[in-house]
Amino acid sequence: MQKPLITALTTLLLASCATTPTPQATQTARPDSIITIPTTTATSNATLEQQYGGTIALRTHTFAIIANPTRQPLTVQGGKQHSIEKNKDLVSIEPDAKSENVWSSGRAYAWNDSFSQGLPDNVQSWAQIGLQYAEQNSYNGAGQVIAVIDSGIDTSHPIFANRLTSPVSWFDFSENDTVPQEEGTLGQGAYGHGTFVSGIVTQIAPQAKIMPIRVLNSDGIGDILDVASAIVWATDNGATVINLSLGTANNSDALTLAIAYANSRKVVIAAAAGNSNKDGLDFPAQQFKDSKFNIAVGSVSKTDSKSKFSSYGESMGIMAPGENVQSVLPGNHVAILNGTSMSTPVVAAALALSLGREEKAEETIKLVLNSADNISNIEGNELFEDKLGYGRINIQKLLGGN
Ligand SMILES: [Ca+2]
Numbered sequence: 001m002q003k004p005l006i007t008a009l010t011t012l013l014l015a016s017c018a019t020t021p022t023p024q025a026t027q028t029a030r031p032d033s034i035i036t037i038p039t040t041t042a043t044s045n046a047t048l049e050q051q052y053g054g055t056i057a058l059r060t061h062t063f064a065i066i067a068n069p070t071r072q073p074l075t076v077q078g079g080k081q082h083s084i085e086k087n088k089d090l091v092s093i094e095p096d097a098k099s100e101n102v103w104s105s106g107r108a109y110a111w112n113d114s115f116s117q118g119l120p121d122n123v124q125s126w127a128q129i130g131l132q133y134a135e136q137n138s139y140n141g142a143g144q145v146i147a148v149i150d151s152g153i154d155t156s157h158p159i160f161a162n163r164l165t166s167p168v169s170w171f172d173f174s175e176n177d178t179v180p181q182e183e184g185t186l187g188q189g190a191y192g193h194g195t196f197v198s199g200i201v202t203q204i205a206p207q208a209k210i211m212p213i214r215v216l217n218s219d220g221i222g223d224i225l226d227v228a229s230a231i232v233w234a235t236d237n238g239a240t241v242i243n244l245s246l247g248t249a250n251n252s253d254a255l256t257l258a259i260a261y262a263n264s265r266k267v268v269i270a271a272a273a274g275n276s277n278k279d280g281l282d283f284p285a286q287q288f289k290d291s292k293f294n295i296a297v298g299s300v301s302k303t304d305s306k307s308k309f310s311s312y313g314e315s316m317g318i319m320a321p322g323e324n325v326q327s328v329l330p331g332n333h334v335a336i337l338n339g340t341s342m343s344t345p346v347v348a349a350a351l352a353l354s355l356g357r358e359e360k361a362e363e364t365i366k367l368v369l370n371s372a373d374n375i376s377n378i379e380g381n382e383l384f385e386d387k388l389g390y391g392r393i394n395i396q397k398l399l400g401g402n
């Protein structure tokens with residue numbers, strides 16, 4: 001039943017591909033290493049390639065990423081010494097999840113058309129964050145575009161009918177094609193992760209459009225260059241919010257400059273804290289402390305206790321429900337899963353609700369933080385003082401309610 005639709009989309013996408021150059025047109029393979037250099041348009045690609053060796057893999061008006069560079073920079077650029085970083089397989093839905101494989105604990109069952117009115121197991125979690133208020137007191141994200149940079153999406157799942165951007169804005173950086181359809185086997189690896197995350201976005205901001213961008217393979221693993229390319233792609237194609245339910249263990253120049261590029265175009269970003277129950281978040285969330293445009297998201301239970309898996313720390317922005325969250329999986333499935341990956345799209349979609357009320361992008365993060373409910377007195381949270389951000393998101397208060 002899905003096949004005719006996918007074939008039709010493929011034909012459409014191939015047609016559009018002929019006129020739309022991809023940012024990775026020059027990238028023929030996955031580079032082992034990259035270097036990211038702040039630069040203006042005054043410097044040509046040829047000059048940069050000559051200077052660092054390697055090949056330009058991504059170029060904007062503010063920075064360049066060079067694949068397989070052979071030379072480290074000789075001088076300090078912009079007050080910071082940029083250096084060669086590893087690229088392959090460094091991004092993951094679970095950078096350090098050996099102790100807690102929350103993803104594989106779920107069980108999928110069949111989609112039922114009544115679910116389009118609301119998924120029954122989320123009633124408590126959505127009441128917890130005051131979501132009902134948004135239905136009457138916001139435009140439900142109309143006019144906003146949320147890029148979900150993840151393992152792709154099942155574009156034919158009924159929950160996404162009329163909720164995706166035009167296919168010309170889709171891309172699959174994992175396979176370098178224009179079809180970000182999830183691929184894999186249900187119950188194996190991370191297959192369905194991006195679909196699940198997108199299904200949460202659309203429950204919170206049903207009038208927002210989702211831009212599916214694939215950077216992770218079916219094991220939930222991807223490259224730094226692909227995530228940086230995806231952030232730039234999303235920005236250039238009209239995203240107003242980016243959801244990153246993924247992370248990497250170390251700071252990355254490529255991600256830092258791609259995020260700065262997005263922020264310079266007033267794109268706001270929510271990123272997952274990580275599922276390692278440790279003090280210190282995954283990157284890029286770890287570098288979002290006091291950021292005007294970006295927010296790190298951790299997970300709480302339905303009663304506002306820090307989830308045992310959720311990482312915590314001084315860079316945390318806000319907490320959102322991430323336990324027993326109900327959403328969708330490919331092949332008309334529904335499931336209940338845990339993780340900061342599930343909390344993050346709650347916040348990304350809330351940012352879209354706020355932006356949809358014509359709040360300025362540079363004010364949105366502050367509004368979300370200042371409207372949060374204090375959860376420091378909730379049992380168990382006293383162990384994490386000042387490490388759960390501003391508290392648990394409250395969409396009702398965010399949108400002006402009491
Ligand atoms: Ca790629």
Ligand SMILES: [Ca+2]
Binds near residue numbers: 175178179180
């Ligand atoms: Ca593909």
